[in-house]
Structures are given as C-alpha cells and as structure tokens.
Amino acid sequence: MSISTALQTAFSGMRAQSYAMGNISGNISNSQTPGYKSVDTSFADLITAQSSKQAVAGSVVAEARFTTSLQGALRATGIATNMAINGQGFFTVRQMTGEAKFSGVPLYTRRGDFTLNKDGYLVNGADGYLFGSNLDPATGSLMSSGPIKIANSSLPGRQTTRIDYSANLPKTPGTAASASGDRTPYGLASAVVTDPALAAPDVGKKVPAGQAPSFLDKSIMGPTLTLYGAGGAPVSFSTRWAKVQDAAPSATPPKNAIWNLFYASSAAAAKSSDWINVGSAFSFDSSGKLVPPASATVSADGRVSLKIPQVVVDGSSVGDITMNLAAGGLTQYATSATAVTTNTLTQDGSAAGTLKSLSVTAEGTVVGTFSNDMTAPLATVAIASFANPNGLRAASGGSYEQTRESGPPIDGLNAATLVGGNVEASNxxxxxxxxxxxxxxxxxxxxxxxxxSAQQMMSDLLNAIR
Known part of the structure; x- marks a missing residue:
C-alpha cells in the first residue's frame, strides 16, 4: 500500500467515524423524543487489491442501520387521548397545509402523544393529525373517514325497549291486608283481577283508581325503576305484584300459584292511580319454578321474554317493553322473606347526555363517556403496518413515508394492541x-x-529526495 493510499484510507475512516458520531449525537439528543427510532451505523470495508499472496485493505464506508421496527418502552402519561402501539404498526397522520386542508401524502408515526386541539382534532406533538373513522355516537355507524374530530358531542336520549329482571317472590306475601288480619285470598275481587283460571289476563285490564287503596293493601312492591320515552324523557315506572291464586297440589286438577304484575299509570299519586295489568299470568309449580306464560317466548337456554304493551305513565308514552327473565330468574322459593327479593333490575334506555371524558380501547376505538353515565364509540384509529418497516423513509417530526423497500401499508392492528393513556418512549x-x-x-x-504518520513519512521522503 502506498503512503498516498494510506492517507486516503485514513481519511475515509475519519469520514465514516464522523458519520457515526452524527448518528450517536442524534440518538442522544432524541432520547426523550416520543416514538423516536435510533439510527445505528454499519461499517463495510472496500478491498482495493487482493491476490493469493497479498490482500490490501482499502477504504471504509459507513451506512445507516435503521431500528424503526424496534419498540421503545411504554410510559403512562395520565392523558386519556395519548396512545401507544404495543407491537408492530404505525399511526396514520397527515399535516395540515391550509384552512382545514391536509396534505395528500399519508405519514406513519409511532409518536402517540395525541391531544385535542381547539378545533377538536387529535394532533400529536409534531402537528400530525390522526386519521381514522368518525362514528355516530348514537348508532355506532360510520359517519366519515379522515382526520379524527371529537366535537362537543352529545348523546341523544335512548328509548327504553328492554327490562332485564330476576327476583324471588315470597310464597306468603306480607301485605298490609294480611298484617291487619285480613285472610281473604290475595286475589282481589274478580272485577279487579282477571280470573286466574285463564291462561293469561286480558292485556291492559286495570284496577280502577277508586279501588287503588284496596289493591295496594293486598299486593306487594315489585320492580321500580326509571324508564325513558322517545327523546330520553324520564318516566318513573312503579309496579306491584298481586298473588291471585295459591298453589293447591292436592286439588283436582292440581293448581299452581299465580301472580299478576301491575304498573301505576300515574307515578306521582299511587293511591289515586289506575294500576294496569301487564297482561301475563306468572305461574309457579309446587317446587317454585316459573311456568312460562302462554304469551312469553322461551329460548333454547331457558330465557323467558314477554311483552308489556304500550306503557303510558303520566301521559308519557314509553311504548312496548320486553321483559327478559334469565333461565331460573323468576322463582317462588320458600324463604323467610315476605317481600320480593330482587336480584337483577336493569333497562336499556337513557336520558340525553353531554361528553365528559374520552378513553381508548385496545382495539383502537375512541370511546366517549357522557353525563348520563353512558358510553359510546366516537372514532376508530387508523393503524398501518409494513412488511419491512425499516425500509420506510424518515420524515420530520418522527414520521415516515412509504417506499418501495417498505412495501404497501397493511391496514389494521393485526397482532398489536393500543394502550391508552401511554406514549412510546424513544428506543x-x-x-x-x-x-x-x-x-x-x-x-x-x-x-x-x-x-x-503518513504525512510525516511523506515529508521524510521529500526531504530525502532534496
């Protein structure tokens, strides 16, 4: 190797190490940058001459070795709209280029420190606007695809259509009438309660307001809850159980215990209200198990569903309501209790609500919690992965662009999950x-x-010639 070649090789080494120093400097500088991916340096030698007797090492070249696929640690931030990808994948973002206009080139980033800006968009610390799908909070259906925008959303009221109920009715109800020594059958006069011999009472048959005090004395409190009419208007739904027939196993033919369920047409004044029969006779065999009403629908797993038609309370219409009883959910087992023991009582309606807070699910759904304690999906986050993420071209702000080497984006989380309230730290x-x-x-x-040293040798050589 000549002295001049040694000088050139040493210079290439200095240049390669300078390049490595630049990468090291950048990695240290960005050690606290969310989602930053470090750049390592790879060295390769260049052989200038080689034979069976000699091999002369040549210059060195330095190249970048990307770590885009290497995940950084996840750190909790306490900010609900921050999100981190646990696994492979990138958030899809775009830069705003003008008033409500976005660049046509999608960018991909692991920087998930998203917060709501003044216009309701989710934007990260590098001004990347998060893209995905905006959903209708009332129905969950797709409204638009593009930048995710969370406005001051409100959730419209939802009309009640279903009541889920389970309880145990007492074999011997503790009514006001029985407490005063009245031992007449728990069934009221035949003009008040449908003849229990019928398979089901007449729909809508009622206890008139004039007989309400006697009815209240000879019945026990049933499920009481708030229902919601059209538009989410609340309605107080008060019910009473009236036992109209005791079980008589030895009778010919044997008789089961039968109950009727009534609701008050006026929640404000129970003692002066009509009490409407829901239209189903609830019968129990000698062991206390429910014999489903003839009007009920029984599923293969034993769940019983029956309709309470056209519920109207204080002039407010709720409409038809389906009462769902789980398998074995309504019983008449012998217990020391003389009142109804309620185990389950829920309904599916709600009042209107305004947005209170946000959260992000592992599947990438942005969920809103509203003032009516209901939750609803507001958006889904667009996630893309690549066959060769290290082939992406780095852009500013911790974002990347698709290249031929990276391959096309593959939509979806695949095996990854999103972690809300966290950001991915620099790797x-x-x-x-x-x-x-x-x-x-x-x-x-x-x-x-x-x-x-090579320069000194060159100087020595020149001095020798002189």
Missing part, C-alpha cells in the same frame, strides 16, 4: 450510545494518527 439507549461514543472517538483519533 435510544443513552448508556449504549455513550459506549459507542467512546469507541467512535478512539477510532477517529486513531485515523487521525494514521494521517499524521
């Missing part, structure tokens, strides 16, 4: 970078020493 290891820094500095100094 740059400061301790490791300092180790590289020491090695790079020594290598650079050694190359400088080679250059000075």
């Amino acid at each position: 740059s290891d400061v301790a490791g970078e300092f180790s590289k820094l020491i090695a790079t500095q020594q290598a650079y100094s050694a190359n400088v020493k080679v250059m000075t």
Whole structure:
C-alpha cells in the first residue's frame, strides 16, 4: 500500500467515524423524543487489491442501520387521548397545509402523544393529525373517514325497549291486608283481577283508581325503576305484584300459584292511580319454578321474554317493553322473606347526555363517556403496518413515508394492541450510545494518527529526495 493510499484510507475512516458520531449525537439528543427510532451505523470495508499472496485493505464506508421496527418502552402519561402501539404498526397522520386542508401524502408515526386541539382534532406533538373513522355516537355507524374530530358531542336520549329482571317472590306475601288480619285470598275481587283460571289476563285490564287503596293493601312492591320515552324523557315506572291464586297440589286438577304484575299509570299519586295489568299470568309449580306464560317466548337456554304493551305513565308514552327473565330468574322459593327479593333490575334506555371524558380501547376505538353515565364509540384509529418497516423513509417530526423497500401499508392492528393513556418512549439507549461514543472517538483519533504518520513519512521522503 502506498503512503498516498494510506492517507486516503485514513481519511475515509475519519469520514465514516464522523458519520457515526452524527448518528450517536442524534440518538442522544432524541432520547426523550416520543416514538423516536435510533439510527445505528454499519461499517463495510472496500478491498482495493487482493491476490493469493497479498490482500490490501482499502477504504471504509459507513451506512445507516435503521431500528424503526424496534419498540421503545411504554410510559403512562395520565392523558386519556395519548396512545401507544404495543407491537408492530404505525399511526396514520397527515399535516395540515391550509384552512382545514391536509396534505395528500399519508405519514406513519409511532409518536402517540395525541391531544385535542381547539378545533377538536387529535394532533400529536409534531402537528400530525390522526386519521381514522368518525362514528355516530348514537348508532355506532360510520359517519366519515379522515382526520379524527371529537366535537362537543352529545348523546341523544335512548328509548327504553328492554327490562332485564330476576327476583324471588315470597310464597306468603306480607301485605298490609294480611298484617291487619285480613285472610281473604290475595286475589282481589274478580272485577279487579282477571280470573286466574285463564291462561293469561286480558292485556291492559286495570284496577280502577277508586279501588287503588284496596289493591295496594293486598299486593306487594315489585320492580321500580326509571324508564325513558322517545327523546330520553324520564318516566318513573312503579309496579306491584298481586298473588291471585295459591298453589293447591292436592286439588283436582292440581293448581299452581299465580301472580299478576301491575304498573301505576300515574307515578306521582299511587293511591289515586289506575294500576294496569301487564297482561301475563306468572305461574309457579309446587317446587317454585316459573311456568312460562302462554304469551312469553322461551329460548333454547331457558330465557323467558314477554311483552308489556304500550306503557303510558303520566301521559308519557314509553311504548312496548320486553321483559327478559334469565333461565331460573323468576322463582317462588320458600324463604323467610315476605317481600320480593330482587336480584337483577336493569333497562336499556337513557336520558340525553353531554361528553365528559374520552378513553381508548385496545382495539383502537375512541370511546366517549357522557353525563348520563353512558358510553359510546366516537372514532376508530387508523393503524398501518409494513412488511419491512425499516425500509420506510424518515420524515420530520418522527414520521415516515412509504417506499418501495417498505412495501404497501397493511391496514389494521393485526397482532398489536393500543394502550391508552401511554406514549412510546424513544428506543435510544443513552448508556449504549455513550459506549459507542467512546469507541467512535478512539477510532477517529486513531485515523487521525494514521494521517499524521503518513504525512510525516511523506515529508521524510521529500526531504530525502532534496
């Protein structure tokens, strides 16, 4: 190897180590940048001459080795709209180029420190606008695809259509009439309660307001809850159970216990209200198990559903309501209780509500919690993955662009999950970078020493010629 070649080789070494130093500097500088992916340096030698007897090492070239596919640690931030991808994938973002206009080139980033800006868009710390699908909170259906925008959403009221109920009715009800010594059958006069011999009472048959005090004395409290009419208007739904027939297993034919359920047409004044029969006779065999009403629908797993038609309370119409009883959910087992023991009582309606807070699910759904304690999906986050994420081209702000080497984007989380309230930290290891820094500095100094030595040799040669 000539002295001039040694000078050139040493210079290439200095240049390569300078490039490595630049990468190390960038990695250390961005050690606290969310979603930053460090850039390592790969060295390759260039052989200038080689034979069976000699091999002359040539220059060195430095190239970047990307770690885009290497995940950083997840850190909790306490900010609900922050999100991190646990696994492979990238958020799809775009930059705003004008008034409500976005660049046509999608960018991909792991930087998930998204917060709501003044216009309701989810934007990260590098001004990347998060893209995805905006959903109708009332129905969950797709409204638009594009930048995710969370406005001051309100959730419209939902009309009650279903009541889920389970309870145990007492074999011997503790009514006001029985407490006063009245031992007449729990069934009222035949003009008040449908003849229990019928399979089901007449729909809508009622206890007139004039007989309400007697009815209240000879019945026990049933489920009481708030229902919601059209538009979410609340309605107080008060019910009473009236036992119209005791079980008589030895009778010919044997008789089961029968109950009727009534609701008050005026929640404000129970003692002066009509009490409407829901239209189904609830019968129990000698063991206390429910014999489903003839009007009920029984599923294969034993669930019983029956309709309470056209519920109207205080002039407000709720409409038809389906009462769902789980398998074995309504019973008449012998217990010491003389009142109804309620185990389950829920309904599916709600009043209107305004948005209170946001959260992000593992599947990438932005969920809103409203003032009526209801939750609803507001948006889904667009996630893309690549066959070769290290082939992406880096852009500013921790974003990347698709290239031929990366392959096309593959939509969806695949095996990854989203973690709300977290951000992904930089994958740059400061301790490791300092180790590289020491090695790079020594290598650079050694190359400088080679250059000075080669220069001294060149000077000696020139002096000898003179």
